[in-house]
Amino acid sequence: MELRQIRYFLAVQETGSFTRAAEKMFVTQPALSSAVKTLEEELGAQLLVRSHKRVSLTAAGLRFRDRAFAILAECNAAKRDLMEQQSQRQIRLGILSTLNTPPINQLIHHFHTTYPEVIIHLQSGSKDALAHRLGQDQVDLIMTALSGDEASLTTLPLFQERFMLMVSSQHHLATRSSVRLADLHGEPFVLRKNCEVLDQGKRVFLTEQAQPRITCRTDEDSWAMSMVRNNLAAAIMAESVDEAGVVKIPIVDFGLIRTVGCLWRSHCEQEAVQQFTTFAAQHCAPPERSATG
Secondary structure (H helix, E strand, O other), rough: OHHHHHHHHHHHHHHOOOOHHHHHHOOHHHHHHHHHHHHHHHOOOOOOEEOOOEEEEOOOHHHHHHHHHHHHHHHHHHHHHHHHHHHHOEEEEEEEEEHHHHHHHHHHHHHHOOOOOOOEEEEOHHHHHHHHHOOOOOOOOOEEEOOOOOOOHEEEEEEEEEEEEEEEEEOOOOOOOOHHHHHHHOOOOEOOOOOOOHHHHEEEEHHOOOOOEEEEOOHHHHHHHHHOOOOOOOOEEEEOOOOOEEEEEEEEEOEEEEEEEEEEOOOOOOOHHHHHHHHHHHHHHOOOOOOOO
């Protein structure tokens, strides 16, 4: 038994004619008649009374009609269910590894809470790695530090934030309301290899003739923060980074900032990307600055 046979049978009982049923189903009349005859043979019962005036249902045809409607309804329901699952909205979101910060985490949480039907696939990586994935269509949108050279139509700046000195609450500089780069000369320091302003930061230190003592080199911010928290070294990180037991101190002569924003491919019409960027623009506020800032 085939679905097309059932559909042809129902078309005949609806129109009362093999000819009109064939027109309705966009097939030839002989093909439709043959399919219905084969169905009757498979069922072992005559379903239709054929006459020159009008084709009508036999008693068996009446009983089978209800089952036929039920079969098609179940098939259509299964098809709709599968189509809804396949078309369920999703977004492949790439996030800069150094953006594991409260503002970004809250944005993603609030977006998921507001649009639970959108499946979020997260990937993290360096700025160059994320840009490569975006170009290769491995992610739909990235949240990264913007350089200002990106195309304006595919870029959404969200907020800017300063870089600050991060020290343990036990560090001898922890009680200072601010520091200068000269205060960091000779201090044990963590070199974060993925820092977006690493090269610029080095030049600023050289200009001020201040040279911290690098005791840890890492591309993982979790290791850098562990060194800071355990009072083994200091680090310079974005002000939105927040960690218990760590004090953030403004550096008055270190004026580097980063612009955090979204970046996506040109001509991207994916609904979830547009939805996410609109939501981010409305809900991602700059991080609150401390009273010492």
